[in-house]
Amino acid sequence: MDYLPKLNLFINGHEFNYKFFETLECVSKTWSQREAAKRLGVSHAVLNRRIRDAEDKLGKRIVETTGAGSGLTDYGLEILQKYQEYMQRLQGREIPVICGGHISSGLMEVLSSEYGLESHVYRTQDESAIQLAQRDMVDILTFDDPVQAFMRDLDFTPVAYDHLVLVSGGGYTPKSMDDINGMSFVEVPGSSQRLAWNTLDENGVDYRVVELVKSPYEALKRVQKNEDLYTFLNSSFAGGSNVLENETKHIISLVNLNPENLVLKDFIEFVLDEGQQIIRDEGFEPL
Structure with missing residues (x-):
């Protein structure tokens, strides 16, 4: 079953529905209000009214007439770009995003490369990665410190030990x-x-x-x-004294935020099986 998201946005306290943003998108592509109206299946008068109502509410021109036809002003382009950014977050990602602490995400980058998984890997602090995940911008969330997952009652998967x-x-x-x-x-x-x-x-x-x-x-x-x-x-990152080895042993873990993705499911099974030798080679202690 396919799902197609539609998005309403508030701009300066005024709510605009997806039809307005589709209008901006169509005008930007066709450079013609009449052609945009035709493609959207509405009359030119309806399309023009959408634009004028929005301009009245926002107090700025959104569409302008040029020698080439009708196009978006800089302000109109800014609105459209912001809408497109939000839409990209709602729509499925073709390439999975892995994000987490510097150590755990680095390990996942090696494992995804060995597995042959094309992915975008972003290294940051655990808390910053959680914020991105809360915005639905992450498929696999990784943790350097297990306490972050415990604090949020997340269903995490241990993948290695480190100290x-x-x-x-x-x-x-x-x-x-x-x-x-x-x-x-x-x-x-x-x-x-x-x-x-x-x-x-x-x-x-x-x-x-x-x-x-x-x-x-x-x-x-x-x-x-x-x-x-x-x-x-x-210890997987740098050499040094093991004076606190026992006291600082901890789990490197991940959370699969896209469990319906079969490719990610197979990848995690690889991490927990054949990937354990790679984990050892990278300086971690396997499970």
């Missing part, structure tokens, strides 16, 4: 938590680093977070440039 290592630009390797006292750290907010901070706090370790960055890549660069700085990063 955090302490990374030092100067090459120092602490042998116990006591050796971490007095260290200055670079933090990646919204990441699985929370496992390390919670562990240090619970054990009364004296440490300081002196800088915040947006990604593990930035954290690694900052530490490499300053031997007095430290950070915690996933």
Whole structure:
């Protein structure tokens, strides 16, 4: 069964239905109000009234007459483009979108390539990926930190294990938590680093977070440039001390937001079966 979405939008407090936007789209393609009316199956007077009513409400010209015929003004084009953006979100995506934390989405990019799945992969923070998913812009949502999925009661699928290592630009390797006292750290907010901070706090370790960055890549660069700085990063991503290996072991997971897509279903089955060896090769611990 096929479903075709239709969309109404509010612009500056005024509601316009899909017929108005179809009118703009048709005028932009035909450069003729009469031809647009013919294609839409309405009279020229009805089409013209739609346009004039909208211009009266918004206080701006939407359609203008040029030497080539009738076309959209810049304001009309802006309205049409915004409508088309929303319509693209409603309509099915031909190429699936995978989005999530830097570590988990990176792993999924490798797995999708090995499987032969053409996909768009976007790496960001877990919370940012969730916001995109809530706008129906994501097919597979991935998590670096399982707490994000737990907090939202999401039906997630574990795909691998990882843990955090302490990374030092100067090459120092602490042998116990006591050796971490007095260290200055670079933090990646919204990441699985929370496992390390919670562990240090619970054990009364004296440490300081002196800088915040947006990604593990930035954290690694900052530490490499300053031997007095430290950070915690996933062992699959960087080498370092395993001083908190047991305390920071966590699940890398995904949520299939498009379960009716058989291609995605087969891909996830691959991840949980043959893909486990690829997961091991990428530095993760398989399930």
